[in-house]
Amino acid sequence: MRTTAPMQATRTRRATRAGQRGQITIIAGFLMVGLAGVVGLAVDAGMAYVTKARLNAAVDAAAVAAARAVTNGTTQAEQTASARQAATDFFNANYPTGYLGGTPSLNTTSVQFDRGKVTIGVSATSTMPLTLTKVLGFNNIAVAASSTSIRKDLDMVFVIDSSGSMSPVWSTVRSNANSFLNQFSPSTDRVGLVHFSSGGVSDIAIRTSQRGFDRPAMQTRITGMSNGGNTNYAEGLWQARAQLNSIPALNRSSLRVIVFFSDGRPNTLAATYQLNGNRTCAGGITATSASSNATGYYAFDRQDTTLTGNCDGGSSLSGNEVPKEMPTYYNAHNASDTEFLIVGGSPNTVTSSTNGGNLSKNVYNAATNVPLAMASALRSAGVYIFTLGLDGNGGFDQDLLRNMANTSDAKLYNNQQPSGIYCYAATINDLRPCFAKLASEILRISQ
Template sequence: MRIPYRRQDGQVLILVALCAIVLIASVGLAVDSGLGYLVKAKLNSAVDSASLAAARSVTLGDTQTEQAANARQSAKEFFNINYPDKFLLSTPTLNPVGVTFDKGMVTIDVSATASLPVSLMGVLGFKTLDVAASAQTIRKDLDMVLVMDTSGSLNGNAKAVRAAGVSFLNKFNTTVDRVGLLHFASGVQLDLPIKPVNRGFDRTIASTAINAFNFTGGTNSSEGMWQARSQLNSIEQINRSSLRVIVFFSDGSPAAFSSYFFPGSTTCKSTGTIATLTDKPGSASPLRGLYRMDATDTELAPTTSCDVDKLTTLPDWYNMQNDAARTYSATVREFPIVTTTPRVVTNSLATPLLEWTNVHRASRNLAEAIATKARQEGIFVFTLGMGASLTAAEGPDAEKGEDLLRCLANTVDAPSRCRKAAEPVGLYCYAATESDLSPCFTRLASAILRISK
């Protein structure tokens, strides 16, 4: 009678052993899977960084062979930085980086694997746990205008702004990308017109222009945005790139805009920019004067009938033709100055407070309206702001300058009054100090490169 009992006891021992093995394997699976998840996350981040770095570096070089070599080298360097050898005892392997050129578009393919030694899963015969990751960045041909604020409030940061602007343009391809450059203060100057037919841009001319920027004058954001849109739209539809972008840099809220301020006059034929002060006025008139629209800080010479002091009303419309001379047109009705939305603007300049209020509000309204029109035409707007002024409440409605920049870019966190879900979504980056400026420009460049087919 004892023999069956022993057999049953042996079976129990076998079952216990099997349960122990299953339990150990289950624990091992949980532990090793957790480590594998961490390795996978690290590997994903490394190949993504490598792919973006390669896409940025593919702009360097005069031939496709040189460009591909620079892309692969950058991919390798960024992968090694972002995935250190022996991370959680794993061994990474970066596969050959694919760089494919196709009619103005470059596709970067980066993939990698990592082998992780297992712990308790070894009881099931496993030696290593292998994970893989891949990333693709499609660098499309690009039409882009860089708009730089050179108002007087940036004078103390001139060196950093110039260096960041030059560095930003170095991330784009001089033979594939079309790039235009302009800067604004009270007025606007076009430094590098965008090519209407051929691709590419002259990096030397652009860099030389940026390094010669003088920082003086007011902040006429709407004219900077208008000129950027005009440059992109000067390219005929058949020649346009699939990706069109405005990159807009500024340090504060606008307090100036351009128009014809004496449209009915037979003697005052010049366009001009009206500018006001940032601070709320006292008893004195806040208008600083009328400025040339094609120069950053040149006041129009007053005449008997065309002096700023003779102004009694603002024009109803942003009333200029889309031509090189920006000539007056009584029929242009695209962007209103006098309006009830999004900010109420009347044409009255009857008191210093009305002048200050209407000029401030019109400056903001016009910048937002022109950016909205650009986005409706398929143009992405990316904005970059620097300095404490952007986070301070200014103007008649105590608005933050960074909220305006969010509206221009149509970011997901833009104020509800300007958020347009159906329009292209850009990016706003805030540089609190000079040291944040170059990383912000790099972030914008990476965001542009992320926009795929």
């Protein structure tokens, strides 16, 4: 008798094995998909990280560029348009379309004016296609980044040396000075203008309450400015300091700056001098070297005006025209001032003697000491000083300008005071890059 039981059992075992193999195949398939998903997730996460880093850098660059460009234009609408255009240009340059297959989108740049402060907001996204993660049902991912840049308000006085040594390059100096002013906002930055030679002149006073400055008027004033006379650093700084201090304390900007430009060494000192002939003369004496003949007297508040009457000193001081002694303090503006030492000042030795060649030596040394003391007082009040030196016909002193700016390599560097920038222009062709460097650094610290 035939039986089918063993054959049925065999078929059942075969079917079971086949089912098991199918289940294993399905499980293996799921495992492969899962593994691909894990690998894809790691790969795509890495790509997203790189995209995010690049996007962050692009919006940061755009925000900084916009903060600098917001100074362009005479109205807030023009300045907003300039900032947005700069943001777009810098974003596109730093994040090109198609980077890692992504599609970038820059949102409209936010530009908010709040009195003297401008806040720039830049944000963007990049839609990045996914690769292996698609097996999990995801096709792309949007990466976002944002950056904010704040341009602080600025109070600045621009001080220009207009001495006679500038004659060969004067037209180029004025042109570059005007270009320098284009870097600052006429609606939010306060700017004052001073020029000096034998004395110091406040050409355009800084505004004391309202923000902004009349840039066209200031540039016209510079274009029409003449040159001639000696070099009186102290009066240039005095006028700049007076302008900054004229702003009420509660209304002063968070960033206060003096930009000081010269091509020579100071050689003139103004003070209230008691003369041998029982006369008093408030004016400047010039000594072009420690051993030269002292000349005077010059008005301390005019570019190059020789005083007359009691102060009629002539080309060389002698006899009753010579001071009895050097004043103890810098007191040209007020005979009772005792803020800045003349006699006993530093770093150069100054005595009270005016006998023989001592007058020239003491005037020459004090002409350097006093502006250094003024610069230190300004920095102690939080004012940044930026200096620019043009190598020319004026007996140039780079160390002096470094010390005034308090650069880290200055001999008299004070780490407790703000450190500015000194730029050296070896020739007239280096003047424009130097002005650009100073403007760039001022805008950098204003952010």
